[in-house]
Amino acid sequence: MRRPHDFHGGIYPPERKSLSNTRPLRRATIPDQLVIPLSQHIGAPAKAIVAPGEDVLGGQRLTDLAGLPVHAPTSGTIVAIEDRVIPHASGMSAPCIVIDCDGQDRWLDLEPWPDYRERDPAAVVARLHEAGIAGLGGAGFPTFRKLSSARPGQIRTLIINGTECEPYITADDILMRERARELVLGIEILAWLCEPKEILLGVEDNKPDAVRALESALTEIQTPIELVVFPTKYPSGGEKQLIEILTGQQVPTGGLPADIGILCQNVGTAVAVHDSVLLGRPLVSRITTVTGEAVTEPGNFEVLLGTPMKQLLADAGYREAPRQRLIMGGPMMGVTISSTECPVIKTTNCLLVPSAKELPANASPQACIRCGLCAEACPATLLPQQLYWYARAQDQDQLEAHQLFDCIECGACSYVCPSHIPLVQYYRASKAAIIEQRADTAKSDRARERFEARQERLEQAAAEKEAKRAARKRAAAAKALDAGGDDPIKAAIERAQARKAAQETSPASAGDAAREKIQRIEARLEKARAKLAADDGSDATITAALTKAVETTEKKLTTARAELDAANDPKEQTP
Amino acid sequence: MGSLVSDYPFVAALAAMVALGVVFGAVLGFASIRFRAEGNPIADQINAILPQTQCGQCGHPGCRPYAEAIAAGEAINKCPPGGEAGIQALADLLDVEPIPLDAEHGEESVKSTAFIIEDDCIGCTKCIQACPVDAIVGAAKQMHTVIVDECTGCDLCVDPCPVDCIEMRPVVTTLATWHWDLPRADVRPLIIATDAERVSTGERAA
Ligand code: SF4
Numbered sequence A: 001m002r003r004p005h006d007f008h009g010g011i012y013p014p015e016r017k018s019l020s021n022t023r024p025l026r027r028a029t030i031p032d033q034l035v036i037p038l039s040q041h042i043g044a045p046a047k048a049i050v051a052p053g054e055d056v057l058g059g060q061r062l063t064d065l066a067g068l069p070v071h072a073p074t075s076g077t078i079v080a081i082e083d084r085v086i087p088h089a090s091g092m093s094a095p096c097i098v099i100d101c102d103g104q105d106r107w108l109d110l111e112p113w114p115d116y117r118e119r120d121p122a123a124v125v126a127r128l129h130e131a132g133i134a135g136l137g138g139a140g141f142p143t144f145r146k147l148s149s150a151r152p153g154q155i156r157t158l159i160i161n162g163t164e165c166e167p168y169i170t171a172d173d174i175l176m177r178e179r180a181r182e183l184v185l186g187i188e189i190l191a192w193l194c195e196p197k198e199i200l201l202g203v204e205d206n207k208p209d210a211v212r213a214l215e216s217a218l219t220e221i222q223t224p225i226e227l228v229v230f231p232t233k234y235p236s237g238g239e240k241q242l243i244e245i246l247t248g249q250q251v252p253t254g255g256l257p258a259d260i261g262i263l264c265q266n267v268g269t270a271v272a273v274h275d276s277v278l279l280g281r282p283l284v285s286r287i288t289t290v291t292g293e294a295v296t297e298p299g300n301f302e303v304l305l306g307t308p309m310k311q312l313l314a315d316a317g318y319r320e321a322p323r324q325r326l327i328m329g330g331p332m333m334g335v336t337i338s339s340t341e342c343p344v345i346k347t348t349n350c351l352l353v354p355s356a357k358e359l360p361a362n363a364s365p366q367a368c369i370r371c372g373l374c375a376e377a378c379p380a381t382l383l384p385q386q387l388y389w390y391a392r393a394q395d396q397d398q399l400e401a402h403q404l405f406d407c408i409e410c411g412a413c414s415y416v417c418p419s420h421i422p423l424v425q426y427y428r429a430s431k432a433a434i435i436e437q438r439a440d441t442a443k444s445d446r447a448r449e450r451f452e453a454r455q456e457r458l459e460q461a462a463a464e465k466e467a468k469r470a471a472r473k474r475a476a477a478a479k480a481l482d483a484g485g486d487d488p489i490k491a492a493i494e495r496a497q498a499r500k501a502a503q504e505t506s507p508a509s510a511g512d513a514a515r516e517k518i519q520r521i522e523a524r525l526e527k528a529r530a531k532l533a534a535d536d537g538s539d540a541t542i543t544a545a546l547t548k549a550v551e552t553t554e555k556k557l558t559t560a561r562a563e564l565d566a567a568n569d570p571k572e573q574t575p
Numbered sequence B: 001m002g003s004l005v006s007d008y009p010f011v012a013a014l015a016a017m018v019a020l021g022v023v024f025g026a027v028l029g030f031a032s033i034r035f036r037a038e039g040n041p042i043a044d045q046i047n048a049i050l051p052q053t054q055c056g057q058c059g060h061p062g063c064r065p066y067a068e069a070i071a072a073g074e075a076i077n078k079c080p081p082g083g084e085a086g087i088q089a090l091a092d093l094l095d096v097e098p099i100p101l102d103a104e105h106g107e108e109s110v111k112s113t114a115f116i117i118e119d120d121c122i123g124c125t126k127c128i129q130a131c132p133v134d135a136i137v138g139a140a141k142q143m144h145t146v147i148v149d150e151c152t153g154c155d156l157c158v159d160p161c162p163v164d165c166i167e168m169r170p171v172v173t174t175l176a177t178w179h180w181d182l183p184r185a186d187v188r189p190l191i192i193a194t195d196a197e198r199v200s201t202g203e204r205a206a
């Protein structure tokens, strides 16, 4: 048997897995209404191909194939396609398809492909796309894209991730116990698609039941899959960490596993691949752990995507309480969810509802004492303390030089920090700031190019005009021609300058600014009225537009005056 | 010749130095003409820092002219879109003290982009002519619209519009642009970490 390697750092948080993995898998209640976000991963959102009022059957595709499609998890009627709050750290809303379920669970005729090996691999990958299969372990990256981006023969090692290293979560554990056979068959499909030299299935040693189930499935089905069991340590389930454990190889900074010939897939994804290819079933449900001391019957549920979280929580015996925290994911990397109305999505592996005693809010952060514990814990061999200082100083060059983007946001550093510094928040914010900065630079570069191109064009046009003018002048020397070439930017800038000059008596208060605004609008109104008066009425649309302009400007003037009154009121009445 | 050198070593050394000086001087002089740097490298570096909004608030017809003016000694605090961060970057580049933004040229405001109320647009093309970055598309007597991705928010198209149908709208955060903020010192972090064992239970969020 293969000897597993170790990776740098890591921590041993309390596992709390027995809370949820002692009960068998249950089926969640089919709710009255399902809410399915159109887009469940980063990238272009899919477009709906159904309309409100339409009846749908279970398994029916609801969106086009531009992105990763979503499907109807059961039969019912589309009642709306509208913005609903989605499970995202921002607490924002996004377009969702809302289905009223009819409770009959009628399905499309499925088309199983037991003979997939006789088909074109590209057709099988297309089926995975069509079935909406996404990575069920992490960020929900489309599986077909991961498979089709690897060159033929590039993948030497296929790694199946059954680690589930985060505390509390047992969804993959239950999946491996209850669906080991399907898992092995799903892995075989993935292996057939990418033709690796070796297939490794990695599981942490805190799941003995799952290991036993897998061993018996592997003896039953003859396959080259190698099961590797290794010691439990957080975060061994991180893609790069698992690769190091199983192969001893390190993914280069900024690189992808494919660069060293490795493809990683989660066990849940492999089962979804089995379901879509061998059964013809698209991804419409998943296993989700519901756990924490605030539920009376924690456990794992096979739940339809789109089920409101509150329904699933009720199945686990949760009664809504004020100020209760709801976390999607685990206690290390999960995000706090703003509302129990949020639906379960493809990446919802766990709902954690801890009691206040179990998972209190962090203590107030203290100053960094440079103890170095964070660097010892960091599985990416970064220097979290240095990154923290640079993040506070917003020194983006140094952050990048210290490989900020290698941080997997595992939270190991925050966990060990004796000063309770929310280190990961600093890194997340800094990453976002750097990405935003890059986008801004790209945009301003574009603006510069466009400005310069335009400048050149205007100069050229002016030169041409000038040449023509000179020619005309020569031809008809008597006539002095109007020089023309009124440069609109200059004119606009002169206007802006004039405006600034008028502001010379610098507006001191909000009132002055408002008065200023009124003056501007009045000037504009005058202009508009003059234009209307000068209009000869030859073109009805222009006359109408000008009249409308006068009206809107008048309206703006009234609002501005009201604003001024509002701004002045409190101040001027109290002398 | 050999005896001359040994008889007058000082003169010989002097002659050698002069000869070397003439040769190197000629080489340098030639190089300075042959390899003259195109344009104005300092102005280029300054221009790379300016936000390229091209709004003219600095009193110059665009960022490039202001960059050249700064290279020629003008104050670095006249660009409101660049704001304090821009002034700081310029101060770092030019190795001078940062100074506060000159209020005469306007204030740092929220990012916005132009929006044309398309129903009201009469297709006069005046805004197209005013836009410094060609971010407006349209044709005479046809409805015009703003390419939001290219609009720098410079405000120059608002005044020329005869029917007042262009508005500056603040850029809103969408799901795609949302991101985490730096933790604030006054707010207890909500970050998750399995820290039940090490936090005293008295220390709980209110
Ligand atoms: S969150 Fe980032 S910096 Fe902290 S331990 Fe994990 S990988 Fe290292």
Ligand code: SF4
Pocket (backbone or CB within 6 Å): A367, A368, A369, A370, A371, A372, A373, A374, A375, A384, A385, A388, A413, A416, A417, A418, A419, A420, A421, A423
């Ligand atoms: S663990 Fe915390 S206190 Fe210690 S060096 Fe890292 S950031 Fe500083």
Ligand code: SF4
Pocket (backbone or CB within 6 Å): B050, B051, B052, B053, B054, B055, B056, B057, B058, B059, B060, B061, B062, B063, B064, B066, B078, B079, B080, B081, B082
């Ligand atoms: S004020 Fe406007 S034109 Fe001047 S440098 Fe700043 S962005 Fe460019």
Ligand code: SF4
Pocket (backbone or CB within 6 Å): B113, B114, B130, B131, B132, B133, B134, B135, B136, B146, B150, B151, B152, B153, B154, B155, B156, B157, B158
């Ligand atoms: S559309 Fe208007 S605000 Fe935007 S860049 Fe052009 S002129 Fe400036």
